[in-house]
Amino acid sequence: MASLQRQKWKPFMVLFIMPAAVIYLVFLLLPIVDSLRLSFYSGTGFIPDKFVGFDNYVKLFTQFPFKDRFWNAFKNNIEFFLIVTVVQNFFGFLIAFLVTRKIPGSNFFRKISFLPTTLSVIVVGFLFKLILNPSWGIFNKILSGIGLSCLAKPWLGIPSTALPVLAIVVSWQFMGESVLFYTAGIDAIPEDTLEAARIDGANPIQELFHIIVPAIMPIIGIVTILIFIGDFTQFDIVYAMATTQANPAFSTDLFGSLFYRATFSTPVRGGWGMGMGAAVSGIMFILVFSAVLIWLYFFKIKRGDEE
16 A cells, blocks of 8 residues: 555655756756866866866876966865864854753854855855954954954965964854754753663763753754765855955966856966866866765764664
8 A cells, every 4th residue: 555655646756856956957957967077178268168078187186376276276275174174063053052051142142143154155255354444343343452462463365364264254154054954963862861871870071961962963064965965066255355366376276266266367367278177177076975975874884884
């Protein structure tokens, strides 16, 4: 009977899925496949017509200036990802833990925590660029006002601080996603389990590390892989706060900004042509796709061990 019901509803399921599947195919899968195809071609304009095989990838890894810009973006992306992962996971979990406690104002902060995520990355980047302006930005003025003028500096003009600043801005904007996931995970823990731990004498710290954290470990993995995907395809924040030239001195260059500049800029401004830009996007796709597969593999093994 159950088998007949599944056969009966299968056509309806296809009809419901079809519109989303078509949009997904046309606007995501086909561009990815075509981009991989273009990475094997070279030439001027938006449609390179000279087949060069893996030559674009060879140049990307072995020839100046391609390899220098590529490995610089790779290093920056790793640093950017690590900073965002630590900040967004730590503070996201901390806020989620606090708003799930029965303390005054927790419901209010639960509701507004997602607000920054609804803003445009371009708007957020432009706003923080104004805040951090070395001449009249409010951040340096606050530092000077509280006697810390020695710390005031052009935060986006120094290579050592520009990338961490961008990472912190992104962490702040998308903190709401982490809070949402962690709040849902903490709320899903049976109250009986927490109550039993309290009866056995567990204090809040023990409850946190021995019950809550182990229970939401899969969610930590999900949030981290979402951060990885977002960071290794990030472009907007670099464009808004450091321009497509990834100022200063390419210290904020990520794969997203490198791809844009290589593909669409003129040679004078760092353009490499559509074929080389497609090769950069191909490496981005391979990195992200491989990371997701590895995470799913280990998650499957972990679930198998638990079962």
